[in-house]
Amino acid sequence: MSDPVSEPTLDPAVPPRLQDDKTLPGVVYALHIAGAVTGVTCLIGAIIAYISRKDAPEWLASHYEFQIRTFWLALLFSVVSIILTPVGIGVVALVATGVWLVVRGVVGLSVLLKGQPYPTPKNWML
Numbered sequence: 001m002s003d004p005v006s007e008p009t010l011d012p013a014v015p016p017r018l019q020d021d022k023t024l025p026g027v028v029y030a031l032h033i034a035g036a037v038t039g040v041t042c043l044i045g046a047i048i049a050y051i052s053r054k055d056a057p058e059w060l061a062s063h064y065e066f067q068i069r070t071f072w073l074a075l076l077f078s079v080v081s082i083i084l085t086p087v088g089i090g091v092v093a094l095v096a097t098g099v100w101l102v103v104r105g106v107v108g109l110s111v112l113l114k115g116q117p118y119p120t121p122k123n124w125m126l
Helices: 023-035 041-052 059-081 089-113
Strands: none
Touching: 023 041, 023 059, 023 089, 041 059, 059 089
16 A cells, blocks of 8 residues: 555646656756856746646645745845845855755755655745
């Protein structure tokens, strides 16, 4: 007998070939990781996540929610860091935001490649 927790639930409204399609969320994670350097790719990734979230099965929707939240938090942390740059701590905070963004992207991608829903998509850290 299989363990229902480890297998994603299948949504009958979504075609079977799209149930396990990890390509698009994987691309969004890659865009977030690249966004630590470019910034603009995070916005593109968030737009893709917003568009894809409504049609995704529940286990993939958790990844899209995590990616959308990552974008908004990264934007908030970046703005605060830029405001604090004249004080001197802003540069350190901006680098820390970039590292945080890469870590969230890598952890999310590893969970995605295991075929599991993201366990805590609303957390600030991981």
